Amino acid sequence: MDEFLDLFSDLLSTVNKFHEYAELKKYTVAEVAKHNSRESIWVIIDGRVYDLTRYVDKHPGGHLMIENMAGKDCLGTDAFANYHTARVYKHMLPPMLIGEAGTLASVLLG
Template sequence: MSKVFTLEDVAKHNSKEDCWLIIGGKVYDVTKFLEDHPGGDDVLLSSTGKDATDDFEDVGHSNTARAMMDEYLVGEIDASTIPSRTKYVPPKQPHYNQDKTHEFVIKILQFLVPLAILGLAVAVRMYTKSESA
């Protein structure tokens, strides 16, 4: 049975002489691997005391690198000690008028107003012609 550690336990191991990481819910003592890590020891040291799973996955480690991890495994993390990730909440935005009622009314008016003006002009012209006759 593997040992279970808290986040606080892992956070205490944060130096070149004693470096632990959390990856995929498991705790690894990578102290002996610091000098051999292709990305340098700074990459590993910057991930101590936190869940480094995303950092590990983002790099795209090879199957060989993943197989090497078993050598450094010291236990598992107590998931209740890792802060839950905050859920993304989109910012509030103004209401979008999907039925476009406002645009429809404007288009109707853009058609009807010139038509009404044209009709009024024709009516005035006919009226003035009938008066002059």
Template structure:
């Protein structure tokens, strides 16, 4: 009978970001490394800095050995749910940005007289200056 794999969102994984409760995401898998932090050769701060994001590049850049990769598998608690957005905050941010853009467009439509007046005055002053020469 196949083993059911627990799926976690990046948001769920990022909430486990303390020394007592630390999860990291590497290669689409979620690892609970809380019990290993004190033993990590690079120190716990390196691992804690990798929480809340996909730490695959950080893990690969560190040049971990095959034995380290095998040890890591013992801490695997599930897989990353790729059907959910990777970073939900980005959706909120882009929505706010769209709202600001719409407000800016609304203001420019409402106050179109100011730039038109500035251009008109500039043209009139330009003509007056040319006539004096």
């Protein structure tokens, strides 16, 4: 049983490392800005793009906090960093990560 748990732990670690270092899709700020409604909420945090659509009703601060940031760069307003702990960065954001924010040139050139 211990061997199985060790193997499973190693597998999870490998998957997490792959996800962390895998090439992320790049989105322009303009593309992110289009996702600014309750039906599609994308935000930029630390240069990464997150889809918060399914989380909006679960947010402890209420849905308006997330809806008001839809389509925007949260770091630019300090709206995210001032109210969230490292735990949120490490555990809650990764499952919602969909890509990186880039310039139009970086998106087109891939």
